[in-house]
Amino acid sequence: MTVKNAFYAQSGGVTAVINASACGVIETARRFPGRIGKVYAGRNGIVGALTEDLIDTSKESQQAIAALRHTPGAAFGSCRYKLKGLEENRAEYERLIEVFKAHEIGYFFYNGGNDSADTCHKISQLSEALGYPIRAVHIPKTVDNDLPITDNCPGFGSAAKYVALSTLEASLDVASMCATSTKVFVFEVMGRHAGWIAAAGGLASTEGLPVPIVILFPEIPFNQRSFLDRVRETVSAHGYCSVVVSEGVRNPEGGFLADAGYKDAFGHTQLGGVAPVVARMIYTELGFRCHWAVADYLQRSARHIASQTDMEQAYGVGKAAVEMAVSGENAIMPIIVRKSDDPYQWTIESAPLDKIANVEKKMPRDFIADDGYGITEACRRYLRPLTFGEAYPPYQKGIPGYVRLENRPVARKLNTPFEIAAGQK
Numbered sequence: 001m002t003v004k005n006a007f008y009a010q011s012g013g014v015t016a017v018i019n020a021s022a023c024g025v026i027e028t029a030r031r032f033p034g035r036i037g038k039v040y041a042g043r044n045g046i047v048g049a050l051t052e053d054l055i056d057t058s059k060e061s062q063q064a065i066a067a068l069r070h071t072p073g074a075a076f077g078s079c080r081y082k083l084k085g086l087e088e089n090r091a092e093y094e095r096l097i098e099v100f101k102a103h104e105i106g107y108f109f110y111n112g113g114n115d116s117a118d119t120c121h122k123i124s125q126l127s128e129a130l131g132y133p134i135r136a137v138h139i140p141k142t143v144d145n146d147l148p149i150t151d152n153c154p155g156f157g158s159a160a161k162y163v164a165l166s167t168l169e170a171s172l173d174v175a176s177m178c179a180t181s182t183k184v185f186v187f188e189v190m191g192r193h194a195g196w197i198a199a200a201g202g203l204a205s206t207e208g209l210p211v212p213i214v215i216l217f218p219e220i221p222f223n224q225r226s227f228l229d230r231v232r233e234t235v236s237a238h239g240y241c242s243v244v245v246s247e248g249v250r251n252p253e254g255g256f257l258a259d260a261g262y263k264d265a266f267g268h269t270q271l272g273g274v275a276p277v278v279a280r281m282i283y284t285e286l287g288f289r290c291h292w293a294v295a296d297y298l299q300r301s302a303r304h305i306a307s308q309t310d311m312e313q314a315y316g317v318g319k320a321a322v323e324m325a326v327s328g329e330n331a332i333m334p335i336i337v338r339k340s341d342d343p344y345q346w347t348i349e350s351a352p353l354d355k356i357a358n359v360e361k362k363m364p365r366d367f368i369a370d371d372g373y374g375i376t377e378a379c380r381r382y383l384r385p386l387t388f389g390e391a392y393p394p395y396q397k398g399i400p401g402y403v404r405l406e407n408r409p410v411a412r413k414l415n416t417p418f419e420i421a422a423g424q425k
Contacts, residue, residue, distance in 0.1 A: 010112065080115075120357075
């Protein structure tokens with residue numbers, strides 16, 4: 001393969017370390033001048049490719065690219081845009097080829113979660129279906145930790161650390177006031193179908209400092225009577241408790257407790273706040289005064305307390321993606337392989353996208369306590385190393401010194417605009 005440019009884009013909900021993956025891609029690509037020309041980033045994900053709105057990362061200094069390691073958000077903008085199948089919308093794929101040809105793009109790096117893996121897999125099939133040579137590599141990212149095959153997903157470790165610390169600190173606050181005031185704190189975290197983030201709340205309780213925590217997982221059907229009994233018993237024994245609830249908790253009939261009644265651009269049910277629903281239930285049925293909070297964007301953007309392990313893995317998969325593509329691999333994703341728990345050791349290998357796209361990894365039942373309200377020691381062994389280390393950003397006058405790239409546009413070469421499908425904007 002002669003020298004070709006690369007396209008990199010970020011997709012879906014961002015993480016505290018997705019920009020570390022971008023850093024890994026760009027810095028590594030710059031070490032292959034004989035194979036990769038420039039790295040063009042898509043402004044707002046795959047939408048940037050469809051609309052020919054590309055960013056020339058070669059215009060950014062080494063210092064600015066290096067600063068992406070400690071900057072949250074998505075440096076080039078993200079999106080929720082799902083490509084349909086080739087048969088359903090051939091125009092999108094023909095448009096992508098038109099843009100790739102115009103800008104001599106031969107490498108495609110898509111940084112995202114489940115739906116992004118599906119998009120990347122479809123792009124990898126362009127060579128065979130439409131006769132355009134391109135090497136497509138999916139770079140894993142998701143706080144939900146629900147991609148298959150890989151031991152864990154970059155972005156999850158930092159979200160897990162944030163949730164564990166927030167659960168601990170809020171629990172100590174409630175413990176201080178429970179004699180005369182609030183007795184239950186309800187903390188809502190992300191996780192539509194998988195309870196990995198909720199499980200991280202269980203790390204707040206340790207042998208040295210135990211705190212009473214009740215966890216509600218999407219994998220365990222919600223039983224109101226059982227749950228209320230558990231809360232009553234816990235408050236009776238300890239004077240207070242914290243409830244960590246995943247946004248995707250379902251009732252016995254399979255419906256979300258917090259179904260907001262509409263869907264996002266990926267077709268997923270948009271969830272409302274389950275925390276106030278649970279808090280109201282506790283107050284109404286048990287009479288316990290409750291406070292509740294929704295972690296929402298905070299859990300995925302808290303770069304100030306990111307996990308060092310997570311940051312290193314996010315950079316590592318970005319770096320590996322380029323190395324794998326240059327070596328000739330296509331339609332694959334760099335995966336994290338755990339070698340041991342203690343000491344924690346890991347390496348990066350690759351897995352085929354046809355085994356990853358549209359597959360969701362849920363919590364193993366043996367990671368959830370028998371009663372369904374806590375985590376097991378096996379789960380703790382799995383979770384702990386992912387939260388290890390503090391990758392603090394540099395601070396300036398008390399505020400993190402994050403970077404904002406110039407994001408200079410690449411001159412358009414096509415005269416044919418492309419209209420984004422209705423409902424996808």
